[in-house]
Amino acid sequence: MQTYLVGGAVRDKLLGRAAGDHDHVVVGASPEHMLALGYKPVGKDFPVFLHPTSGEEYALARTERKTGRGYHGFAFHADAGVTLEQDLARRDLTINAIAEDARGVLTDPFGGVRDIEARVLRHVSPAFVEDPVRVLRVARFAARFAPLGFAVAPETMALMRQMVRAGEVNHLVPERVWAETRKALAEAQPSAFLRVLRDCGALAVLFPEIDALYGVPQRAEFHPEIDCGVHLELVLDQAAQLAPGDDLVGFCALTHDLGKALTPTLELPRHVGHEHRGIAPLRALAARLKVPTEHAALAELVCREHLNAHRAFELKPATLLKLLSSLDALRRPARLDSFLAACMADKRGRLGHEHDAYPQADYLREARAAAAAVDAAVFVAGGLTGPAIGKAMETARIAAIAALKANHPESGSAV
Structure with a gap:
C-alpha cells in the first residue's frame, strides 16, 4: 500500500x-x-x-x-x-x-509541471471529451488562474468545441452547472469563465441569456467599451475585487443587465427600461439552474433597482425608503452591502472608470441608518396602536431621510 x-x-x-x-x-x-x-x-x-x-x-x-x-x-x-x-x-x-x-x-x-511553468491549461488525454463537466471546470480554472497568466491550450479548446458540437454539454444536469458557475463567480477573474465558455460555444448552450449580450451596443459616452458582453466581463471582475470570494455578489453582477439583450433594435444603443426587461430572463436562468433562493431574489433586486442606486442623490426621501424597504435593508444591513457592491461593480465596470468613486453607497447606508433609528416605542408611548404605528413610523422615517438629504452636499433639494 x-x-x-x-x-x-x-x-x-x-x-x-x-x-x-x-x-x-x-x-x-x-x-x-x-x-x-x-x-x-x-x-x-x-x-x-x-x-x-x-x-x-x-x-x-x-x-x-x-x-x-x-x-x-x-x-x-x-x-x-x-x-x-x-x-x-x-x-x-x-x-x-x-x-x-x-x-x-x-x-x-x-507534463503537468511543465504546463504550470508555461501557464497552460491542457487536457491529459483524448478521454477528456467523455465528461462534459470538464468544459465548465476548464472555464472555472481559467477564472482562477487567469491573473497568473494561464490560458487554455489550443488543442484543449478544440476538444471542448468538439464536445459542444456533439451535444455533450446539453446533458449536464443543472446542479453541476450551478456548482461550477458558483465557484467560478468566487474566483479572482470571473470574466475568463465567460470567455472560455463563449470561445468553445458552451455559453450559448448553457447561458443563452448571457451569450445574447455580446454584440449588443451601448452609448459610447457612458460605456466606452460599447459591447454589452464586454461590459458584463468588466463588471464581473470589479465584483470579484469589491467582494472577493462572494458568489452572491458575483451572481448579481452576472445577471444585472440581461434586459439589454432584449432592447428593440430601433432603440439601440439606448436601453431605456432594460432593468425591467431583465427580470424575465433572470427568472428563467435562475429557475433552470436551480439557483438558491437568496441569490435569485437579490439578483432580481439588483437588476430592477441598480439604476435607482446610481441616481440615489436624485431620489425623493419616500423613494429612498421604498428602495431600502424592498431590500429589507432596515432588518438586514448586510443585504444592503451586497446590493451596493454589485451596483458599484456596475458603475466601475466600464473602460476608464475602474477607480471611480461611488458616494451613493455611503449615502444609502446613511439613509438606512437614519430610517432604522426610528423607534416604534415612541409611538406606542404616544397612544398609537395597530396600523397607525406603522404609518407613523413610515412618516418619521421619510422625515429622517429628508433631514439627511437636506444636509448632504451631493444631494438635491427634492422632497
Missing part, C-alpha cells in the same frame, strides 16, 4: 499558493484493507475513505470507462492492481495530474 498527495494540493504547492483540501490516492490496497486500518468509507460510486485522525480523503486508485452520456455515464474500476499512472490518466488537466509521495518526490507522467 502506497499513498500519494494528488490534484489541487500538489498543483497549488508548485504555484506557491495556499492549498485547500488535501486529497490522496492509495495504490495497492483494497476496501477491506482500508477498513481494517480504521478508514471510514464515504464514497458512493467508488471507494473513498476518510483518514481516521486527519479526516482527509483517501481514494483507491481507479480507472473509469464511458458507458453513457452526461456526467453520470461512467463505470469505475478500483482494485489493488490499478497503478498510480492509470489513476492520474483519468484526470482532466495535466496540472491536476501530478502526485507527490511522502518524501516529496513527484510523479508527473503528463
Whole structure:
C-alpha cells in the first residue's frame, strides 16, 4: 500500500499558493484493507475513505470507462492492481495530474509541471471529451488562474468545441452547472469563465441569456467599451475585487443587465427600461439552474433597482425608503452591502472608470441608518396602536431621510 498527495494540493504547492483540501490516492490496497486500518468509507460510486485522525480523503486508485452520456455515464474500476499512472490518466488537466509521495518526490507522467511553468491549461488525454463537466471546470480554472497568466491550450479548446458540437454539454444536469458557475463567480477573474465558455460555444448552450449580450451596443459616452458582453466581463471582475470570494455578489453582477439583450433594435444603443426587461430572463436562468433562493431574489433586486442606486442623490426621501424597504435593508444591513457592491461593480465596470468613486453607497447606508433609528416605542408611548404605528413610523422615517438629504452636499433639494 502506497499513498500519494494528488490534484489541487500538489498543483497549488508548485504555484506557491495556499492549498485547500488535501486529497490522496492509495495504490495497492483494497476496501477491506482500508477498513481494517480504521478508514471510514464515504464514497458512493467508488471507494473513498476518510483518514481516521486527519479526516482527509483517501481514494483507491481507479480507472473509469464511458458507458453513457452526461456526467453520470461512467463505470469505475478500483482494485489493488490499478497503478498510480492509470489513476492520474483519468484526470482532466495535466496540472491536476501530478502526485507527490511522502518524501516529496513527484510523479508527473503528463507534463503537468511543465504546463504550470508555461501557464497552460491542457487536457491529459483524448478521454477528456467523455465528461462534459470538464468544459465548465476548464472555464472555472481559467477564472482562477487567469491573473497568473494561464490560458487554455489550443488543442484543449478544440476538444471542448468538439464536445459542444456533439451535444455533450446539453446533458449536464443543472446542479453541476450551478456548482461550477458558483465557484467560478468566487474566483479572482470571473470574466475568463465567460470567455472560455463563449470561445468553445458552451455559453450559448448553457447561458443563452448571457451569450445574447455580446454584440449588443451601448452609448459610447457612458460605456466606452460599447459591447454589452464586454461590459458584463468588466463588471464581473470589479465584483470579484469589491467582494472577493462572494458568489452572491458575483451572481448579481452576472445577471444585472440581461434586459439589454432584449432592447428593440430601433432603440439601440439606448436601453431605456432594460432593468425591467431583465427580470424575465433572470427568472428563467435562475429557475433552470436551480439557483438558491437568496441569490435569485437579490439578483432580481439588483437588476430592477441598480439604476435607482446610481441616481440615489436624485431620489425623493419616500423613494429612498421604498428602495431600502424592498431590500429589507432596515432588518438586514448586510443585504444592503451586497446590493451596493454589485451596483458599484456596475458603475466601475466600464473602460476608464475602474477607480471611480461611488458616494451613493455611503449615502444609502446613511439613509438606512437614519430610517432604522426610528423607534416604534415612541409611538406606542404616544397612544398609537395597530396600523397607525406603522404609518407613523413610515412618516418619521421619510422625515429622517429628508433631514439627511437636506444636509448632504451631493444631494438635491427634492422632497
